[in-house]
Amino acid sequence: MSFFPLAIFPEGGLVSSIITTVWVGVFVLCFFNLRYGWVLSGLVVPGYIVPLLIVKPVAGFVIILEAVLAYALVWLFSEKLSRGRYPSLFGRDRFMGLILASIAVRLVMDGYILPEFAGWLETSFDRRFDWRDNLQSFGLVIISLLANQFWKPGLVRGLGAAVVTMGITYLVVRYGLMEFTNFRMSAVTYMYEGLASSILASPKAYIILTLTALIASHMNVRYGWDFSGILIPALIALQWYQPTKILTSFLEAIVIYVIARLVLKLPSMANATIEGGRKLLLFFNISFAWKMALGWFIVWQGYDVKTTDFYGFGYLLSTLIAIKAHDKNIFPRLARSTLQVSFMGAVFGNIVGFALSAAVSRVPGGAQMAEVDRVSRSEERIEILVVDAIGDAHIRSVSGKAAPLSDTARADLAELVYALQQGVPASSPDFDMQAEGWRLMAVGDGRLAVVRADDAGHEMLLFDPSASRDAAIVLRDPASRPGLGVAALVLRRQLDARWLVISAPGGAGTIAGPSVADVFADASDTVLLELQAGAGETSEIAYANASAGVLDLPSLEAAVPDIRAGIDIGARNGGEDRAAISLSDAALEGLAAMRVPRLRDGAACRLVANDDAAPKWRDVERLAFVRYEVAEPFIASVREGQVATHARASAMTAGFGVARCTLGGRTHWTLFSGQRDEGQIFIAEGAPLAKSVLTWREEGYGKAARLGVAVHRNWASDVLLVAAQPDGFSRSPRSAMTVLWQEIVRQQDGPEEAFSFHLRQRPKGAAFPEGRPEVLLVQDALGPEYSELGKLASSLREAGIRAEVADGSRAFAGYEARPAQAERYYVATTGRRSAIGWVLNYGGGAQ
Numbered sequence: 001m002s003f004f005p006l007a008i009f010p011e012g013g014l015v016s017s018i019i020t021t022v023w024v025g026v027f028v029l030c031f032f033n034l035r036y037g038w039v040l041s042g043l044v045v046p047g048y049i050v051p052l053l054i055v056k057p058v059a060g061f062v063i064i065l066e067a068v069l070a071y072a073l074v075w076l077f078s079e080k081l082s083r084g085r086y087p088s089l090f091g092r093d094r095f096m097g098l099i100l101a102s103i104a105v106r107l108v109m110d111g112y113i114l115p116e117f118a119g120w121l122e123t124s125f126d127r128r129f130d131w132r133d134n135l136q137s138f139g140l141v142i143i144s145l146l147a148n149q150f151w152k153p154g155l156v157r158g159l160g161a162a163v164v165t166m167g168i169t170y171l172v173v174r175y176g177l178m179e180f181t182n183f184r185m186s187a188v189t190y191m192y193e194g195l196a197s198s199i200l201a202s203p204k205a206y207i208i209l210t211l212t213a214l215i216a217s218h219m220n221v222r223y224g225w226d227f228s229g230i231l232i233p234a235l236i237a238l239q240w241y242q243p244t245k246i247l248t249s250f251l252e253a254i255v256i257y258v259i260a261r262l263v264l265k266l267p268s269m270a271n272a273t274i275e276g277g278r279k280l281l282l283f284f285n286i287s288f289a290w291k292m293a294l295g296w297f298i299v300w301q302g303y304d305v306k307t308t309d310f311y312g313f314g315y316l317l318s319t320l321i322a323i324k325a326h327d328k329n330i331f332p333r334l335a336r337s338t339l340q341v342s343f344m345g346a347v348f349g350n351i352v353g354f355a356l357s358a359a360v361s362r363v364p365g366g367a368q369m370a371e372v373d374r375v376s377r378s379e380e381r382i383e384i385l386v387v388d389a390i391g392d393a394h395i396r397s398v399s400g401k402a403a404p405l406s407d408t409a410r411a412d413l414a415e416l417v418y419a420l421q422q423g424v425p426a427s428s429p430d431f432d433m434q435a436e437g438w439r440l441m442a443v444g445d446g447r448l449a450v451v452r453a454d455d456a457g458h459e460m461l462l463f464d465p466s467a468s469r470d471a472a473i474v475l476r477d478p479a480s481r482p483g484l485g486v487a488a489l490v491l492r493r494q495l496d497a498r499w500l501v502i503s504a505p506g507g508a509g510t511i512a513g514p515s516v517a518d519v520f521a522d523a524s525d526t527v528l529l530e531l532q533a534g535a536g537e538t539s540e541i542a543y544a545n546a547s548a549g550v551l552d553l554p555s556l557e558a559a560v561p562d563i564r565a566g567i568d569i570g571a572r573n574g575g576e577d578r579a580a581i582s583l584s585d586a587a588l589e590g591l592a593a594m595r596v597p598r599l600r601d602g603a604a605c606r607l608v609a610n611d612d613a614a615p616k617w618r619d620v621e622r623l624a625f626v627r628y629e630v631a632e633p634f635i636a637s638v639r640e641g642q643v644a645t646h647a648r649a650s651a652m653t654a655g656f657g658v659a660r661c662t663l664g665g666r667t668h669w670t671l672f673s674g675q676r677d678e679g680q681i682f683i684a685e686g687a688p689l690a691k692s693v694l695t696w697r698e699e700g701y702g703k704a705a706r707l708g709v710a711v712h713r714n715w716a717s718d719v720l721l722v723a724a725q726p727d728g729f730s731r732s733p734r735s736a737m738t739v740l741w742q743e744i745v746r747q748q749d750g751p752e753e754a755f756s757f758h759l760r761q762r763p764k765g766a767a768f769p770e771g772r773p774e775v776l777l778v779q780d781a782l783g784p785e786y787s788e789l790g791k792l793a794s795s796l797r798e799a800g801i802r803a804e805v806a807d808g809s810r811a812f813a814g815y816e817a818r819p820a821q822a823e824r825y826y827v828a829t830t831g832r833r834s835a836i837g838w839v840l841n842y843g844g845g846a847q
Contacts, residue, residue: 007182013295013307016184022047022315023288025169030277038161040277042149044315046169048142053170055185066109067146070101071155092217092230095148102143103206141231204353205238212237212345225337233338237345239313249312250335256322257331259286287319378444383653385449385460390478390485391625392458393504397479402506403457404513409437414523416450420463458621459516462500471550472499472526476517481533482629483588483646486653488531490591494559499526527577534582539563541581551579560587592649605661607705608672608680616678616724618734626736630654631743638669641686664713679723679737687718688749694822695759696723704759704839710799715792719744726761727820742825755788756826756834766814773804776838780817789835
């Protein structure tokens, strides 16, 4: 029988706390200080950064890079620019400069450089890189603390020492504690202080921190007040919104102080030198032992409380207060001065914050626009997660492949669900952390999302702690019917349910084990409402036990008028509080109608502006959502002379707009994205989809789009697709327009009647033919000229465009038909024909 892992750490406390890694890091720093004389500063740095290096290493390296930049800025200001002008920075002035420099560096990095770098990666290497999750720096003051470590030994030696201490801490934590004890990183996702996760999302915290540090520095110079560092009152100032945290911090400092005094009075300590690193180790070990004992006491007593609520704020704050109180033997005076300065900083920080907010609100429409923008961003983040989850479910449904949860993943998810229901310290609006296959993030308005992040699936859980109804909307198989995902979103909002759980099918013929929905049902005591697609013309709901009281029928009838209620006998006998609802097609349409705005007819069709739009989607899961939830039902219903409401709602969820308009005297439906550079498609209402025109529009060049519109109108084609870039062989096939185009081809009546016209940019190296036409038409294969080619040329000429048909002679060498992404798919089925229209006066060329 194996003794490992040793259950040393209490559950809910130090078993997954940054305090444990900081404890290891302090040991490592003190060893090198006592043995080799290395600088004893930045005590929390190794233990704080190591968990990041384990769960999201790029973010850890970003912190180190920003610390180097902050050091370089202050060094340049203090040592180079100061010569002959002002004295070099020293002591607390230098550290204050490092704090200000670190804030400036984070603002520039998180606000500009990192998003631009992520966009460059996506553009240059055709891959999406989530900079918020993988690059964003963390920590309120960790960057300034690390930069301060570099100062005394110099950048090169200081950076080398930091790498050594972090490396040893990493080895001890990763291959010691995590292998041989019950310490784990599964809950590190919510053990970091939430307000430290994003400088852009918590500016007031940095205002309070900076002002309090300035006040503390002034009080130290003027009155000699010593706080064991100006950061002590600055960090406490952030907790005046939670006075209980200040109380627990000082109570913990008192406990450490009293126990340390008793230990130092022992006879065995009479001849021992307890100073410097030794004193720090003694006090911090007492602090760690206190937290360990408190955690085990709560576990043994079975109290249903969160252990970390009884710990002091921060990772070394209480210890440093106790050490300073012991050195000066003035605990009451130290506590008074620290609380006084921290309260002053909190008050002045809030005054400055409110003044800045008032200044912004004086801008016409500024406050309203900011509120709308905030709500919009919150809903957009939720919708993106829903799109990923539903698209992933469709992929699994089609492929028949399962993505089972590991035993660890199931246990960690259950722990996260329990922790969320008990309350999580994720105070930042942009809280976002990841560990052990799960990602926990704030999505706005106090709501939190748990997303699978093991690269095996995209199931998601949305948690709203402020919801009025203790219920969970559970969707086990969103791929079973288009529109179910939208229905789940609408029902969660209408019922004001606390949870939304979107799971995925297990895969045909596989033993996938418990799904995300199963794990949630076991871990949560919330009433479940499971959604599924019904086979009848009416919707049905089966209640069991207490679910009927929580999910009251009048609320459901308001959202689903055709519902019929019953009792789930099996679940009732099992004691489960759940209900199952089967939604009819009419109910799906009705729920979707509650989400989409009313259509306005009669407007002329127009191209939607795409200036400054975000990059188009490339992720397979999102494109799967576009295909199955948007493109397939949208195109099928347009052919019938209308658009399914659930397709419109799904399009809106995916960031697309749907409009009904008039073009060339015919009614069209158009699908577009005003948020991303996805292009736009126009489909004639009730058309057979036989004739299509493909063109493009890019910033600074709109002629190809105008040519496409002219051909579509005069040739009377059924489909006009305006892509965000010209078609070509090397173009990435991953785009929403590619998905829509392929769905058009799939739904065409017959390949023998289908004909497609592709406008392309002039081939590189091809000479202009005589007469210099604006558009040169070439058919896709050698042989007799297609009858449609002459009609296309006439359509262009009617629009005032010089068009010519290539006859295959030497005069048109270089303009032969060449493969491109859209054409390759189009001609894969025999019988379809196409023609290329080379736009000759286009200055580019990618063929």
